[in-house]
Amino acid sequence: xxxxxxxxxxxxxxxxxxxxxxxxxxxxxxxxxxxxxxxxxxxxxxxxxxxxxxxxxxxxxxxxxxxxxxxxxxxxxxxxxxxxxxxxxxxxxxxxxxxxxxxxxxxxxxxxxxxxxxxxxxxxxxxxxxxxxxxxxxxxxxxxxxxxxxxxxxxxxxxxxxxxxxxxxxxxxxxxxxxxxxxxxxxxxxxxxxxxxxxxxxxxxxxxxxxxxxxxxxxxxxxxxxxxxxxxxxxxxxxxxxxxxxxxxxxxxxxxxxxxxxxxxxxxxxxxxxxxxxxxxxxxxxxxxxxxxxxxxxxxxxxxxxxxxxxxxxxxxxxxxxxxxxxxxxxxxxxxxxxxxxxxxxxxxxxxxxxxxxxxxxxxxxxxxxxxxxxxxxxxxx
Amino acid sequence: xxxxxxxxxxxxxxxxxxxxxxxxxxxxxxxxxxxxxxxxxxxxxxxxxxxxxxxxxxxxxxxxxxxxxxxxxxxxxxxxxxxxxxxxxxxxxxxxxxxxxxxxxxxxxxxxxxxxxxxxxxxxxxxxxxxxxxxxxxxx
Numbered sequence: 001x002x003x004x005x006x007x008x009x010x011x012x013x014x015x016x017x018x019x020x021x022x023x024x025x026x027x028x029x030x031x032x033x034x035x036x037x038x039x040x041x042x043x044x045x046x047x048x049x050x051x052x053x054x055x056x057x058x059x060x061x062x063x064x065x066x067x068x069x070x071x072x073x074x075x076x077x078x079x080x081x082x083x084x085x086x087x088x089x090x091x092x093x094x095x096x097x098x099x100x101x102x103x104x105x106x107x108x109x110x111x112x113x114x115x116x117x118x119x120x121x122x123x124x125x126x127x128x129x130x131x132x133x134x135x136x137x138x139x140x141x142x143x144x145x146x147x148x149x150x151x152x153x154x155x156x157x158x159x160x161x162x163x164x165x166x167x168x169x170x171x172x173x174x175x176x177x178x179x180x181x182x183x184x185x186x187x188x189x190x191x192x193x194x195x196x197x198x199x200x201x202x203x204x205x206x207x208x209x210x211x212x213x214x215x216x217x218x219x220x221x222x223x224x225x226x227x228x229x230x231x232x233x234x235x236x237x238x239x240x241x242x243x244x245x246x247x248x249x250x251x252x253x254x255x256x257x258x259x260x261x262x263x264x265x266x267x268x269x270x271x272x273x274x275x276x277x278x279x280x281x282x283x284x285x286x287x288x289x290x291x292x293x294x295x296x297x298x299x300x301x302x303x304x305x306x307x308x309x310x311x312x313x314x315x316x317x318x319x320x321x322x323x324x325x326x327x328x329x330x331x332x333x334x335x336x337x338x339x340x341x342x343x344x345x346x347x348x349x350x351x352x353x354x355x356x357x358x359x360x361x362x363x364x365x366x367x368x369x370x371x372x373x374x375x376x377x378x379x380x381x382x
Numbered sequence: 383x384x385x386x387x388x389x390x391x392x393x394x395x396x397x398x399x400x401x402x403x404x405x406x407x408x409x410x411x412x413x414x415x416x417x418x419x420x421x422x423x424x425x426x427x428x429x430x431x432x433x434x435x436x437x438x439x440x441x442x443x444x445x446x447x448x449x450x451x452x453x454x455x456x457x458x459x460x461x462x463x464x465x466x467x468x469x470x471x472x473x474x475x476x477x478x479x480x481x482x483x484x485x486x487x488x489x490x491x492x493x494x495x496x497x498x499x500x501x502x503x504x505x506x507x508x509x510x511x512x513x514x515x516x517x518x519x520x521x522x
Contacts, residue, residue, distance in 0.1 A: 248478035370461035379485035
Protein backbone atom coordinates (compact mmCIF):
# COMPACT_ATOMS: atom_id res chain seq x y z
CA UNK A 1 0.00 0.00 0.00
CA UNK A 2 1.36 3.38 -0.97
CA UNK A 3 1.87 5.88 1.80
CA UNK A 4 0.74 9.51 1.89
CA UNK A 5 2.44 12.61 3.15
CA UNK A 6 2.83 16.28 2.34
CA UNK A 7 5.76 18.54 1.59
CA UNK A 8 5.46 21.86 3.44
CA UNK A 9 6.26 24.69 1.07
CA UNK A 10 8.42 27.44 2.51
CA UNK A 11 7.77 31.06 1.52
CA UNK A 12 5.40 30.03 -1.28
CA UNK A 13 8.29 28.67 -3.34
CA UNK A 14 6.70 25.45 -4.53
CA UNK A 15 9.22 24.58 -7.21
CA UNK A 16 12.14 25.12 -4.82
CA UNK A 17 10.52 22.86 -2.22
CA UNK A 18 9.98 20.01 -4.68
CA UNK A 19 13.52 20.49 -5.94
CA UNK A 20 14.81 20.36 -2.36
CA UNK A 21 13.06 17.05 -1.80
CA UNK A 22 14.48 15.59 -5.02
CA UNK A 23 17.90 16.93 -4.12
CA UNK A 24 17.74 15.05 -0.84
CA UNK A 25 17.27 11.81 -2.79
CA UNK A 26 20.67 12.48 -4.35
CA UNK A 27 22.32 13.71 -1.16
CA UNK A 28 21.16 10.77 0.94
CA UNK A 29 22.19 8.31 -1.71
CA UNK A 30 18.73 6.95 -2.48
CA UNK A 31 19.59 7.33 -6.14
CA UNK A 32 22.80 7.85 -8.05
CA UNK A 33 21.29 10.34 -10.47
CA UNK A 34 18.02 12.04 -11.31
CA UNK A 35 16.60 12.54 -14.77
CA UNK A 36 14.68 15.79 -14.62
CA UNK A 37 13.68 18.61 -16.99
CA UNK A 38 15.98 21.58 -16.57
CA UNK A 39 15.25 25.12 -17.65
CA UNK A 40 17.46 26.11 -20.58
CA UNK A 41 19.96 28.90 -19.89
CA UNK A 42 17.99 31.08 -22.31
CA UNK A 43 14.91 30.43 -20.18
CA UNK A 44 12.68 29.76 -23.17
CA UNK A 45 12.43 26.00 -22.84
CA UNK A 46 13.31 22.83 -20.97
CA UNK A 47 15.54 19.86 -21.62
CA UNK A 48 15.65 16.50 -19.88
CA UNK A 49 18.89 16.33 -17.90
CA UNK A 50 20.56 13.52 -16.02
CA UNK A 51 21.90 15.10 -12.85
CA UNK A 52 24.44 13.39 -10.66
CA UNK A 53 25.77 16.26 -8.53
CA UNK A 54 23.12 17.59 -6.09
CA UNK A 55 24.65 21.05 -6.46
CA UNK A 56 23.72 21.03 -10.13
CA UNK A 57 20.00 20.89 -9.42
CA UNK A 58 19.65 24.62 -10.10
CA UNK A 59 17.11 25.22 -12.80
CA UNK A 60 15.61 21.75 -12.48
CA UNK A 61 11.82 21.86 -12.81
CA UNK A 62 9.65 18.95 -11.77
CA UNK A 63 6.74 20.69 -13.47
CA UNK A 64 8.10 21.63 -16.88
CA UNK A 65 5.55 23.10 -19.25
CA UNK A 66 6.88 21.60 -22.47
CA UNK A 67 7.69 18.08 -23.60
CA UNK A 68 10.44 18.33 -26.20
CA UNK A 69 11.09 14.57 -26.14
CA UNK A 70 9.16 11.58 -24.88
CA UNK A 71 11.19 10.63 -21.83
CA UNK A 72 10.10 7.03 -22.21
CA UNK A 73 12.62 6.90 -25.05
CA UNK A 74 15.24 8.46 -22.80
CA UNK A 75 14.41 5.93 -20.09
CA UNK A 76 14.76 3.15 -22.63
CA UNK A 77 18.22 4.28 -23.69
CA UNK A 78 19.19 4.79 -20.07
CA UNK A 79 18.07 1.46 -18.68
CA UNK A 80 18.29 -1.10 -21.43
CA UNK A 81 22.02 -1.80 -21.30
CA UNK A 82 23.68 -2.29 -17.92
CA UNK A 83 22.11 0.32 -15.68
CA UNK A 84 23.61 -0.97 -12.46
CA UNK A 85 22.86 1.92 -10.14
CA UNK A 86 19.59 3.44 -9.05
CA UNK A 87 18.28 6.33 -11.10
CA UNK A 88 15.11 8.33 -10.55
CA UNK A 89 13.27 9.92 -13.45
CA UNK A 90 10.86 12.83 -13.11
CA UNK A 91 8.16 12.21 -15.67
CA UNK A 92 4.77 13.23 -16.94
CA UNK A 93 1.87 10.81 -16.71
CA UNK A 94 1.99 9.94 -20.42
CA UNK A 95 5.73 9.33 -20.23
CA UNK A 96 5.18 6.85 -17.40
CA UNK A 97 2.43 5.13 -19.37
CA UNK A 98 4.77 4.87 -22.36
CA UNK A 99 7.46 3.43 -20.09
CA UNK A 100 5.00 0.80 -18.87
CA UNK A 101 4.29 -0.15 -22.49
CA UNK A 102 7.99 -0.24 -23.38
CA UNK A 103 8.70 -2.38 -20.31
CA UNK A 104 6.21 -4.93 -21.65
CA UNK A 105 8.14 -5.00 -24.93
CA UNK A 106 11.40 -5.38 -22.96
CA UNK A 107 12.62 -1.96 -24.07
CA UNK A 108 12.82 -0.49 -20.57
CA UNK A 109 14.20 -2.22 -17.51
CA UNK A 110 12.53 -1.01 -14.34
CA UNK A 111 14.90 -2.77 -11.90
CA UNK A 112 17.04 0.28 -11.22
CA UNK A 113 14.67 2.95 -12.37
CA UNK A 114 12.41 4.81 -9.96
CA UNK A 115 9.56 6.65 -11.59
CA UNK A 116 8.63 10.02 -10.16
CA UNK A 117 5.34 11.24 -11.57
CA UNK A 118 3.95 14.74 -11.35
CA UNK A 119 0.28 15.69 -11.72
CA UNK A 120 0.06 17.11 -15.23
CA UNK A 121 -1.80 20.30 -16.11
CA UNK A 122 -0.86 19.84 -19.78
CA UNK A 123 2.10 21.04 -21.82
CA UNK A 124 2.70 23.69 -24.46
CA UNK A 125 4.26 23.30 -27.86
CA UNK A 126 7.97 24.06 -27.55
CA UNK A 127 7.61 26.96 -30.01
CA UNK A 128 4.64 28.42 -28.13
CA UNK A 129 6.45 28.34 -24.81
CA UNK A 130 9.50 29.96 -26.33
CA UNK A 131 7.28 32.70 -27.74
CA UNK A 132 5.66 33.30 -24.34
CA UNK A 133 9.07 33.87 -22.80
CA UNK A 134 10.23 36.08 -25.65
CA UNK A 135 7.12 38.17 -25.18
CA UNK A 136 8.46 38.98 -21.73
CA UNK A 137 6.70 36.48 -19.51
CA UNK A 138 8.74 35.01 -16.73
CA UNK A 139 9.08 31.23 -16.70
CA UNK A 140 8.79 30.79 -12.97
CA UNK A 141 5.79 33.07 -12.80
CA UNK A 142 4.10 31.13 -15.60
CA UNK A 143 4.60 27.89 -13.70
CA UNK A 144 3.30 29.59 -10.56
CA UNK A 145 0.08 30.63 -12.30
CA UNK A 146 -0.45 27.14 -13.69
CA UNK A 147 0.16 25.69 -10.21
CA UNK A 148 -2.38 28.05 -8.71
CA UNK A 149 -4.92 26.95 -11.31
CA UNK A 150 -4.29 23.30 -10.52
CA UNK A 151 -5.46 23.88 -6.97
CA UNK A 152 -8.98 24.35 -8.36
CA UNK A 153 -8.45 21.99 -11.30
CA UNK A 154 -8.47 24.91 -13.72
CA UNK A 155 -5.02 25.35 -15.19
CA UNK A 156 -5.46 28.19 -17.65
CA UNK A 157 -2.89 28.95 -20.36
CA UNK A 158 -1.86 32.58 -20.86
CA UNK A 159 -4.12 34.67 -23.08
CA UNK A 160 -3.78 33.66 -26.73
CA UNK A 161 -2.22 30.25 -26.05
CA UNK A 162 -3.54 26.73 -25.67
CA UNK A 163 -2.15 23.48 -24.33
CA UNK A 164 -1.11 20.91 -26.92
CA UNK A 165 -4.26 19.30 -28.40
CA UNK A 166 -3.17 15.87 -27.11
CA UNK A 167 -2.94 17.30 -23.57
CA UNK A 168 -6.33 18.97 -23.79
CA UNK A 169 -7.92 15.60 -24.43
CA UNK A 170 -5.72 13.51 -22.12
CA UNK A 171 -7.79 11.75 -19.50
CA UNK A 172 -4.76 10.59 -17.52
CA UNK A 173 -3.46 13.71 -15.76
CA UNK A 174 -2.59 11.72 -12.64
CA UNK A 175 0.38 9.37 -12.91
CA UNK A 176 1.02 6.05 -11.21
CA UNK A 177 4.57 6.15 -9.96
CA UNK A 178 7.01 5.14 -7.26
CA UNK A 179 6.93 8.75 -6.06
CA UNK A 180 3.84 10.70 -7.01
CA UNK A 181 3.95 14.46 -6.59
CA UNK A 182 0.35 15.59 -6.20
CA UNK A 183 -0.64 19.10 -7.20
CA UNK A 184 -4.33 19.01 -8.10
CA UNK A 185 -6.42 20.14 -5.14
CA UNK A 186 -3.45 21.31 -3.05
CA UNK A 187 -2.79 24.88 -1.99
CA UNK A 188 0.54 24.61 -3.70
CA UNK A 189 2.00 27.76 -2.15
CA UNK A 190 1.59 26.02 1.23
CA UNK A 191 1.97 22.32 0.56
CA UNK A 192 2.10 19.65 -2.11
CA UNK A 193 1.07 16.02 -1.75
CA UNK A 194 3.37 13.05 -1.94
CA UNK A 195 2.47 9.42 -2.39
CA UNK A 196 5.35 6.98 -1.99
CA UNK A 197 5.09 3.49 -3.39
CA UNK A 198 6.24 0.29 -1.72
CA UNK A 199 9.63 0.29 -3.41
CA UNK A 200 10.78 3.43 -1.59
CA UNK A 201 8.64 4.13 1.45
CA UNK A 202 10.86 2.31 3.93
CA UNK A 203 14.12 3.73 2.66
CA UNK A 204 12.85 7.32 2.59
CA UNK A 205 11.64 7.05 6.17
CA UNK A 206 14.79 5.34 7.42
CA UNK A 207 17.06 7.90 5.80
CA UNK A 208 15.04 10.66 7.42
CA UNK A 209 13.95 12.23 4.16
CA UNK A 210 10.25 11.93 4.93
CA UNK A 211 7.85 10.94 7.63
CA UNK A 212 4.40 9.79 6.68
CA UNK A 213 1.46 11.71 7.98
CA UNK A 214 -1.73 13.32 6.82
CA UNK A 215 -4.20 12.60 4.11
CA UNK A 216 -4.88 14.32 0.84
CA UNK A 217 -7.37 17.22 0.89
CA UNK A 218 -10.95 16.01 0.74
CA UNK A 219 -11.59 18.09 -2.36
CA UNK A 220 -8.79 16.48 -4.41
CA UNK A 221 -10.76 13.52 -5.67
CA UNK A 222 -13.61 15.68 -6.86
CA UNK A 223 -11.19 18.08 -8.58
CA UNK A 224 -9.30 15.30 -10.35
CA UNK A 225 -12.58 13.69 -11.44
CA UNK A 226 -13.70 17.00 -12.87
CA UNK A 227 -10.45 17.51 -14.81
CA UNK A 228 -10.69 13.98 -16.20
CA UNK A 229 -14.35 14.46 -17.16
CA UNK A 230 -13.63 17.75 -18.93
CA UNK A 231 -10.78 16.26 -20.90
CA UNK A 232 -12.78 13.15 -21.77
CA UNK A 233 -15.46 15.44 -23.14
CA UNK A 234 -12.92 17.22 -25.33
CA UNK A 235 -11.54 13.85 -26.42
CA UNK A 236 -14.94 12.57 -27.49
CA UNK A 237 -15.62 15.79 -29.38
CA UNK A 238 -12.25 15.52 -31.17
CA UNK A 239 -12.92 11.88 -32.09
CA UNK A 240 -16.34 12.78 -33.41
CA UNK A 241 -15.04 15.68 -35.45
CA UNK A 242 -12.32 13.49 -36.87
CA UNK A 243 -14.53 10.54 -37.84
CA UNK A 244 -17.08 12.98 -39.27
CA UNK A 245 -14.38 14.24 -41.63
CA UNK A 246 -13.34 10.77 -42.78
CA UNK A 247 -16.24 9.33 -44.74
CA UNK A 248 -14.31 7.14 -47.13
CA UNK A 249 -10.74 6.38 -48.07
CA UNK A 250 -10.64 9.31 -50.49
CA UNK A 251 -11.60 11.80 -47.79
CA UNK A 252 -8.98 10.32 -45.48
CA UNK A 253 -6.34 10.71 -48.17
CA UNK A 254 -7.47 14.26 -48.87
CA UNK A 255 -7.11 15.08 -45.19
CA UNK A 256 -3.62 13.58 -45.15
CA UNK A 257 -2.59 14.82 -48.59
CA UNK A 258 0.05 17.16 -47.15
CA UNK A 259 1.98 14.27 -45.56
CA UNK A 260 5.54 14.44 -46.84
CA UNK A 261 6.48 10.99 -45.46
CA UNK A 262 9.24 12.46 -43.34
CA UNK A 263 8.77 9.70 -40.71
CA UNK A 264 8.88 12.35 -37.97
CA UNK A 265 5.78 10.91 -36.28
CA UNK A 266 7.54 7.58 -36.16
CA UNK A 267 10.75 9.03 -34.75
CA UNK A 268 8.87 10.96 -32.08
CA UNK A 269 6.66 8.02 -31.10
CA UNK A 270 7.76 6.26 -27.92
CA UNK A 271 5.96 3.07 -28.90
CA UNK A 272 7.72 2.76 -32.29
CA UNK A 273 10.84 1.12 -30.95
CA UNK A 274 11.97 -1.23 -33.76
CA UNK A 275 15.70 -0.94 -34.35
CA UNK A 276 15.22 -1.69 -38.01
CA UNK A 277 12.00 -0.16 -39.27
CA UNK A 278 10.48 -1.86 -42.29
CA UNK A 279 9.97 1.54 -43.93
CA UNK A 280 13.71 2.10 -43.91
CA UNK A 281 14.56 -1.22 -45.54
CA UNK A 282 15.03 -2.14 -49.17
CA UNK A 283 11.36 -3.17 -49.34
CA UNK A 284 10.50 0.47 -49.89
CA UNK A 285 13.36 1.23 -52.23
CA UNK A 286 11.45 0.64 -55.44
CA UNK A 287 13.01 0.29 -58.86
CA UNK A 288 12.49 3.05 -61.37
CA UNK A 289 10.37 0.76 -63.52
CA UNK A 290 8.06 0.11 -60.60
CA UNK A 291 7.26 3.82 -60.27
CA UNK A 292 6.57 3.95 -63.99
CA UNK A 293 4.26 0.95 -63.83
CA UNK A 294 2.27 2.62 -61.06
CA UNK A 295 2.14 5.87 -62.95
CA UNK A 296 1.07 3.95 -66.03
CA UNK A 297 -1.76 2.17 -64.27
CA UNK A 298 -3.11 5.19 -62.42
CA UNK A 299 -2.29 7.83 -65.00
CA UNK A 300 -0.01 9.53 -62.48
CA UNK A 301 1.11 9.04 -58.90
CA UNK A 302 1.93 11.32 -56.06
CA UNK A 303 5.56 11.43 -55.03
CA UNK A 304 6.91 10.45 -52.59
CA UNK A 305 4.88 7.25 -52.70
CA UNK A 306 3.85 4.93 -49.86
CA UNK A 307 2.31 7.53 -47.56
CA UNK A 308 -0.94 5.60 -47.06
CA UNK A 309 0.75 2.29 -46.34
CA UNK A 310 3.13 4.06 -43.97
CA UNK A 311 0.34 5.39 -41.78
CA UNK A 312 -1.73 2.21 -41.94
CA UNK A 313 1.14 -0.10 -41.09
CA UNK A 314 2.49 2.16 -38.40
CA UNK A 315 -0.99 2.15 -36.95
CA UNK A 316 -1.31 -1.61 -37.09
CA UNK A 317 2.00 -1.88 -35.24
CA UNK A 318 1.54 0.65 -32.45
CA UNK A 319 -2.15 1.41 -32.16
CA UNK A 320 -2.90 -1.07 -29.38
CA UNK A 321 -0.21 0.57 -27.25
CA UNK A 322 -0.76 4.23 -28.23
CA UNK A 323 -0.81 6.18 -24.98
CA UNK A 324 -1.81 9.43 -26.65
CA UNK A 325 1.16 11.64 -25.73
CA UNK A 326 0.67 13.50 -29.00
CA UNK A 327 4.35 13.97 -29.73
CA UNK A 328 3.61 12.78 -33.28
CA UNK A 329 1.42 15.87 -33.63
CA UNK A 330 4.13 18.15 -32.34
CA UNK A 331 6.68 16.55 -34.66
CA UNK A 332 4.61 16.83 -37.84
CA UNK A 333 5.93 19.59 -40.11
CA UNK A 334 2.67 19.50 -42.06
CA UNK A 335 0.59 19.98 -38.89
CA UNK A 336 -1.48 16.89 -39.63
CA UNK A 337 -3.80 15.67 -36.85
CA UNK A 338 -1.85 12.42 -36.53
CA UNK A 339 -2.37 12.16 -32.78
CA UNK A 340 -6.14 12.41 -33.14
CA UNK A 341 -6.00 9.78 -35.88
CA UNK A 342 -3.93 7.37 -33.81
CA UNK A 343 -5.89 8.00 -30.65
CA UNK A 344 -9.35 7.68 -32.19
CA UNK A 345 -8.43 4.50 -34.07
CA UNK A 346 -6.53 3.27 -31.00
CA UNK A 347 -9.51 3.86 -28.77
CA UNK A 348 -11.69 1.50 -30.82
CA UNK A 349 -9.04 -1.20 -31.12
CA UNK A 350 -7.99 -1.01 -27.47
CA UNK A 351 -11.64 -1.38 -26.45
CA UNK A 352 -11.91 -4.44 -28.69
CA UNK A 353 -9.33 -6.12 -26.43
CA UNK A 354 -10.42 -4.34 -23.23
CA UNK A 355 -6.85 -3.09 -23.04
CA UNK A 356 -5.69 0.18 -21.52
CA UNK A 357 -2.10 0.89 -22.53
CA UNK A 358 0.12 2.00 -19.69
CA UNK A 359 -2.24 0.78 -16.98
CA UNK A 360 -0.26 -2.07 -15.50
CA UNK A 361 3.14 -3.45 -16.36
CA UNK A 362 1.90 -6.99 -15.70
CA UNK A 363 -0.71 -6.88 -18.45
CA UNK A 364 0.19 -8.49 -21.76
CA UNK A 365 -0.18 -6.36 -24.92
CA UNK A 366 -2.98 -7.60 -27.22
CA UNK A 367 -0.57 -8.41 -30.05
CA UNK A 368 1.44 -10.72 -27.82
CA UNK A 369 -1.39 -12.89 -26.58
CA UNK A 370 -4.79 -14.31 -27.55
CA UNK A 371 -7.82 -16.08 -26.20
CA UNK A 372 -8.97 -19.30 -27.74
CA UNK A 373 -12.58 -18.25 -27.87
CA UNK A 374 -12.81 -14.70 -29.20
CA UNK A 375 -13.19 -12.55 -32.33
CA UNK A 376 -15.69 -14.34 -34.51
CA UNK A 377 -14.24 -12.81 -37.66
CA UNK A 378 -13.99 -15.82 -39.96
CA UNK A 379 -15.40 -14.73 -43.31
CA UNK A 380 -17.64 -16.23 -45.91
CA UNK A 381 -20.19 -18.41 -44.18
CA UNK A 382 -21.09 -20.92 -46.88
CA UNK B 383 -19.35 -4.59 -64.39
CA UNK B 384 -20.23 -7.96 -65.97
CA UNK B 385 -16.73 -8.58 -67.27
CA UNK B 386 -14.97 -7.59 -64.06
CA UNK B 387 -12.73 -10.41 -62.90
CA UNK B 388 -11.50 -9.79 -59.35
CA UNK B 389 -7.95 -10.61 -58.42
CA UNK B 390 -7.53 -12.35 -55.09
CA UNK B 391 -4.19 -12.69 -53.36
CA UNK B 392 -4.27 -15.65 -50.98
CA UNK B 393 -1.82 -16.26 -48.16
CA UNK B 394 -2.18 -19.94 -47.28
CA UNK B 395 -0.54 -21.83 -44.48
CA UNK B 396 1.54 -24.84 -45.41
CA UNK B 397 -0.02 -27.36 -43.06
CA UNK B 398 -3.73 -26.83 -43.59
CA UNK B 399 -5.10 -24.49 -46.21
CA UNK B 400 -2.34 -24.94 -48.80
CA UNK B 401 -2.69 -28.69 -48.46
CA UNK B 402 -6.48 -28.22 -48.63
CA UNK B 403 -6.00 -26.31 -51.90
CA UNK B 404 -3.85 -29.17 -53.13
CA UNK B 405 -6.62 -31.60 -52.25
CA UNK B 406 -9.12 -29.46 -54.14
CA UNK B 407 -6.90 -29.92 -57.20
CA UNK B 408 -6.28 -33.65 -56.87
CA UNK B 409 -9.97 -34.31 -56.31
CA UNK B 410 -10.80 -32.18 -59.36
CA UNK B 411 -12.89 -29.59 -57.52
CA UNK B 412 -13.73 -26.69 -59.83
CA UNK B 413 -13.20 -23.11 -58.66
CA UNK B 414 -12.62 -19.76 -60.37
CA UNK B 415 -9.07 -18.99 -61.50
CA UNK B 416 -9.14 -15.56 -59.83
CA UNK B 417 -6.89 -16.55 -56.97
CA UNK B 418 -3.10 -16.09 -56.74
CA UNK B 419 -1.68 -18.24 -53.99
CA UNK B 420 1.27 -17.32 -51.83
CA UNK B 421 2.54 -20.24 -49.80
CA UNK B 422 3.57 -19.50 -46.20
CA UNK B 423 4.47 -21.81 -43.37
CA UNK B 424 1.79 -20.41 -41.04
CA UNK B 425 -1.03 -17.88 -41.06
CA UNK B 426 0.78 -16.38 -38.08
CA UNK B 427 3.59 -15.44 -40.47
CA UNK B 428 1.35 -12.98 -42.31
CA UNK B 429 2.27 -9.42 -41.43
CA UNK B 430 -0.38 -6.76 -41.98
CA UNK B 431 2.01 -5.18 -44.45
CA UNK B 432 1.58 -8.09 -46.90
CA UNK B 433 -2.17 -7.67 -46.85
CA UNK B 434 -2.08 -3.90 -47.27
CA UNK B 435 0.59 -3.95 -49.95
CA UNK B 436 -1.54 -6.39 -51.96
CA UNK B 437 -4.64 -4.22 -51.58
CA UNK B 438 -2.91 -0.95 -52.38
CA UNK B 439 -1.09 -2.45 -55.36
CA UNK B 440 -4.18 -3.74 -57.06
CA UNK B 441 -5.63 -6.86 -55.46
CA UNK B 442 -9.41 -6.75 -55.14
CA UNK B 443 -9.40 -9.09 -52.18
CA UNK B 444 -7.01 -10.85 -49.83
CA UNK B 445 -7.67 -14.31 -48.43
CA UNK B 446 -5.86 -15.53 -45.35
CA UNK B 447 -6.15 -19.29 -44.93
CA UNK B 448 -5.05 -21.10 -41.80
CA UNK B 449 -5.66 -24.15 -39.66
CA UNK B 450 -8.80 -24.34 -37.55
CA UNK B 451 -8.43 -22.94 -34.01
CA UNK B 452 -6.62 -25.51 -31.94
CA UNK B 453 -5.09 -27.20 -34.99
CA UNK B 454 -2.14 -24.87 -35.70
CA UNK B 455 1.00 -26.84 -36.45
CA UNK B 456 2.90 -24.23 -34.42
CA UNK B 457 0.29 -24.31 -31.64
CA UNK B 458 -0.85 -20.69 -31.69
CA UNK B 459 0.02 -19.02 -35.01
CA UNK B 460 -3.56 -18.88 -36.22
CA UNK B 461 -4.79 -17.24 -33.01
CA UNK B 462 -2.19 -14.52 -33.46
CA UNK B 463 -3.14 -14.13 -37.12
CA UNK B 464 -6.76 -13.71 -36.04
CA UNK B 465 -5.87 -10.83 -33.69
CA UNK B 466 -3.75 -9.19 -36.37
CA UNK B 467 -6.53 -9.40 -38.91
CA UNK B 468 -9.02 -8.04 -36.39
CA UNK B 469 -6.74 -5.06 -35.73
CA UNK B 470 -6.20 -4.43 -39.44
CA UNK B 471 -9.91 -4.67 -40.19
CA UNK B 472 -10.64 -2.29 -37.33
CA UNK B 473 -8.17 0.24 -38.71
CA UNK B 474 -9.41 -0.01 -42.29
CA UNK B 475 -13.00 0.30 -41.15
CA UNK B 476 -12.29 3.67 -39.67
CA UNK B 477 -10.41 4.79 -42.76
CA UNK B 478 -13.61 4.28 -44.70
CA UNK B 479 -12.30 1.20 -46.51
CA UNK B 480 -14.57 -1.79 -46.59
CA UNK B 481 -12.98 -4.57 -44.58
CA UNK B 482 -15.00 -7.20 -46.51
CA UNK B 483 -12.18 -7.43 -49.01
CA UNK B 484 -10.07 -9.19 -46.40
CA UNK B 485 -11.14 -12.73 -45.67
CA UNK B 486 -9.89 -14.92 -42.87
CA UNK B 487 -10.84 -18.55 -43.32
CA UNK B 488 -9.96 -21.73 -41.46
CA UNK B 489 -9.60 -24.57 -43.97
CA UNK B 490 -7.99 -27.87 -42.96
CA UNK B 491 -5.91 -30.17 -45.13
CA UNK B 492 -8.92 -32.47 -45.60
CA UNK B 493 -11.31 -29.72 -46.68
CA UNK B 494 -10.63 -29.47 -50.43
CA UNK B 495 -14.27 -28.80 -51.14
CA UNK B 496 -14.42 -26.03 -48.54
CA UNK B 497 -11.42 -24.40 -50.21
CA UNK B 498 -13.04 -24.53 -53.64
CA UNK B 499 -16.35 -23.24 -52.26
CA UNK B 500 -14.59 -20.42 -50.38
CA UNK B 501 -12.78 -19.21 -53.49
CA UNK B 502 -16.02 -19.41 -55.48
CA UNK B 503 -17.96 -17.43 -52.92
CA UNK B 504 -15.24 -14.85 -52.43
CA UNK B 505 -14.93 -14.32 -56.17
CA UNK B 506 -18.70 -13.89 -56.53
CA UNK B 507 -18.87 -11.49 -53.57
CA UNK B 508 -16.01 -9.39 -54.96
CA UNK B 509 -17.66 -9.30 -58.37
CA UNK B 510 -20.70 -7.76 -56.71
CA UNK B 511 -18.51 -5.27 -54.84
CA UNK B 512 -16.66 -4.18 -57.95
CA UNK B 513 -13.01 -3.26 -58.30
CA UNK B 514 -11.00 -2.22 -55.27
CA UNK B 515 -11.07 1.60 -55.21
CA UNK B 516 -7.61 1.70 -53.64
CA UNK B 517 -5.81 0.64 -56.78
CA UNK B 518 -6.88 3.73 -58.69
CA UNK B 519 -6.06 6.29 -55.99
CA UNK B 520 -3.17 8.38 -57.30
CA UNK B 521 -2.12 9.40 -53.80
CA UNK B 522 -2.43 6.05 -52.04
